[in-house]
Amino acid sequence: MKLKLRLSNERGHADHGWLDSYHTFSFADYYDPAHMGFRSLRVINQDDIAAGAGFPTHPHRDMEIFSYILYGALAHKDSMGNGRVLEPGQIQLMSAGRGVTHSEFNPSKTDPGSLLQIWIRPREQGLKPSYTEWHPKPEHDTAAKVLVISPDGREGSATIHQDADIYRLRLKAGESTTHELAAGRGAWLQLISGSVSVNGTTVNPGDAISTEDSGTLTFTASQDAEALFFDLA
Structure with a gap:
């Protein structure tokens, strides 16, 4: 089997103060035509979020978006009425479908949080938005x-x-x-x-x-x- 290694220090990097993010694939201001995704996998961002900070309400469509919590916590709210605080090892998966808005914040006032945010292209566009979670047993x-x-x-x-x-x-x-x-x-x-x-x-x-x-x-x-x-x- 031929294996291709993508090194951590070759990823894109953006430090916004409240957000320190590493991009495995092209994202936002980081553009590398050699790393636009892998099959349906489009985004893997390693996001470290400062205490009390986060992403205010913003829209998505036609993308499967999930977060895997590494440490700390993540408070998720969306236009479908879901409101959750996710903890380490838990996953929340949102199918944006034909359009949703959501926000994600670190609910702690003292401690940073970290997660992998991952986007995967859906098999078809215009799906009904939905939300699901995975919690370890x-x-x-x-x-x-x-x-x-x-x-x-x-x-x-x-x-x-x-x-x-x-x-x-x-x-x-x-x-x-x-x-x-x-x-x-x-x-x-x-x-x-x-x-x-x-x-x-x-x-x-x-x-x-x-x-x-x-x-x-x-x-x-x-x-x-x-x-x-x-x-x-």
Whole structure:
């Protein structure tokens, strides 16, 4: 399998004071024609938000948008009537469809928060907006690989309007897990913390690795590690 490594220090970066953000793909003022996305995956932003700060109400359409909380908390409100405070390890997924508005804030007055914000193109435009969440269960604490988002909501995952299976990986040092990538699909791993070897290639925090070759991917942690893994049509 041919693997392509996207290094953390090659990402776009924007420091707005209240927001310190790293962009895996072109976003806002960061433009790199070589990194416009991967299959339906369009945005991976690592956002660190200062205490009490956040994104005021703004619109989206025709995009599947989810946030994975790394530390701190995120208060979400949207025009569909949803209002939630998400905590570390939780996911909220909003299908913007034909149009929604929402806001996202760090509700703490003293502590910063951090999240991955991810956008995936839907399989069709003009869908009815919707909202779903994924919360880890106690048995997930020790699970190396957990399905968190899928097109059919199986295994308690949040539901996305795209042929995309998204997994959370959590590996103890020395632990391994595998994934079988079918022909015609693509895989993207975004490492959050720790260090992982993917078929012999080392991936460090903020790095990503991808392939469009079918076969077995083996993930082995040299340090306790956490990642999101995307299996995309």
